[in-house]
Amino acid sequence: xxxxxxxRLALSYLVVIMALSLIFTGIIYLLSTASLNRPLVxxxxxxxxxxxxxxxxxxxxxxxxxxKRLESRDNTTRVMIIYSLVGFNLGIFLxxxxxxxxxxxxxxxxxxxxxxxxxQFIFDASHELKTPLxxxxxxxxxxxxxxxxxxxxxxxxxxxxxxxILRMKELxxxxxxxxxENNDRESGETIVIADFMTDLREKLLPVARKSGVEIELEMxxxxxxTTVVAKKTLEQILTVxxxxxxxxxxxxxxxxxxxxxxxxxxxxVKDNGVGVKKEDQKRIFERFYQVDTARTRTEDKTSHGLxxxxxxxxxxxxxxxxxLRSSEGHGAEFEVVV
Numbered sequence: 001x002x003x004x005x006x007x008r009l010a011l012s013y014l015v016v017i018m019a020l021s022l023i024f025t026g027i028i029y030l031l032s033t034a035s036l037n038r039p040l041v042x043x044x045x046x047x048x049x050x051x052x053x054x055x056x057x058x059x060x061x062x063x064x065x066x067x068k069r070l071e072s073r074d075n076t077t078r079v080m081i082i083y084s085l086v087g088f089n090l091g092i093f094l095x096x097x098x099x100x101x102x103x104x105x106x107x108x109x110x111x112x113x114x115x116x117x118x119x120q121f122i123f124d125a126s127h128e129l130k131t132p133l134x135x136x137x138x139x140x141x142x143x144x145x146x147x148x149x150x151x152x153x154x155x156x157x158x159x160x161x162x163x164x165i166l167r168m169k170e171l172x173x174x175x176x177x178x179x180x181e182n183n184d185r186e187s188g189e190t191i192v193i194a195d196f197m198t199d200l201r202e203k204l205l206p207v208a209r210k211s212g213v214e215i216e217l218e219m220x221x222x223x224x225x226t227t228v229v230a231k232k233t234l235e236q237i238l239t240v241x242x243x244x245x246x247x248x249x250x251x252x253x254x255x256x257x258x259x260x261x262x263x264x265x266x267x268x269v270k271d272n273g274v275g276v277k278k279e280d281q282k283r284i285f286e287r288f289y290q291v292d293t294a295r296t297r298t299e300d301k302t303s304h305g306l307x308x309x310x311x312x313x314x315x316x317x318x319x320x321x322x323x324l325r326s327s328e329g330h331g332a333e334f335e336v337v338v
Contacts (some may be wrong), residue, residue: 006104013100014093019262021092025085032081063192095144100164129172132164185318193221193258193265200235201256203244208254211245218257227265229338234267237320240311241269241334248273248332261337270333276326284324 143149143157184270208215221227238256245254249271257268276284287309315322315336326332 005108006101009104009107010036010097010100016088017096017100018093021089021096025089029081029085033078034155037083066087104214129168132168136161136164169292186233188228189231190226190228191231192226194219194225196231196234197256197258197267200238204239208246211246213249213254214253215242215255216255218255219259221258221260221265224260227338229265232316233314234320234336234338237271237311237314237322238267240307241336244307244334245269245273245332246269264337266335266337270331272331275328275330276324276332277328281324281326284308285322308334 076171107300139160143154172179177206197219201217205215242254242256251272253272255268255270257266257270259266285308287306311334312322318338321337323335323337324332325335
């Protein structure tokens with residue numbers, strides 16, 4: 001964060017701190033000096049404790065001296081109060097400098113992190129969009145240079161352009177899904193776990209078989225066969241997990257699981273692929289982050305590294321917890337605890 005921004009915010013905090021300090025100082029000063037310099041009431045009861053009997057001129061002189069001493073004491077007390085309050089405010093000022101700068105840094109830190117994430121997101125998105133656009137531009141420029149472009153070649157160029165356009169459409173859709181972090185939570189509904197898992201498997205099975213993968217169901221939910229979940233959100237999360245497992249599965253089988261653990265139900269997807277390196281596990285849910293593409297079982301040109309980031313955002317929005325269990329060479333299991 002810029003030093004000038006910290007200083008400006010720190011100065012604002014310091015002004016507020018000192019304003020409050022001066023207000024309280026004024027109140028304390030008024031309360032402390034309210035009884036000083038009160039006029040003496042001249043009556044007989046006031047001198048009842050004086051053991052010396054005075055009369056006439058001596059009584060007048062005694063009263064005058066007494067008043068001067070009282071005024072001197074009041075003035076001395078007032079000065080001491082002022083010095084004490086000035087010292088107090090000076091201490092508050094020095095402490096306030098440190099406190100205000102600390103508060104300024106704490107206030108600006110999350111804002112700076114959010115801005116850095118936004119900047120990185122825009123940079124990554126621009127990079128991802130630039131690649132297909134550049135490919136389309138070069139392909140079209142090459143085709144335009146040819147005076148007599150065969151119809152078959154033209155169709156090939158158009159087909160490639162459509163492929164890139166579809167890729168960009170998928171990318172922009174994924175980017176919008178990632179950006180929707182502040183959507184309202186989906187309301188929960190009661191589902192029969194077995195029916196939900198079976199329906200999800202049947203829906204994704206054609207895509208899986210196209211990639212040469214089978215989806216096997218494994219369930220152990222105990223006596224209670226139902227649970228309350230955000231059905232659409234959970235389906236989206238598990239779809240991301242299954243799509244990821246199809247790419248990295250070491251064989252032709254991935255596992256869709258549901259297990260009850262205490263009060264929670266854990267839905268998960270497991271593969272027997274290459275697993276996720278420890279250093280990758282820390283960043284795998286970041287936007288646009290991708291592990292080594294050479295480790296995938298299929299060549300996937302539509303992957304943008306946004307799927308797991310979308311799953312994480314969806315889970316956090318609903319208050320669900322995502323857990324990755326993996327070791328290199330022993331596959332990976334992605335869990336969502338609801």
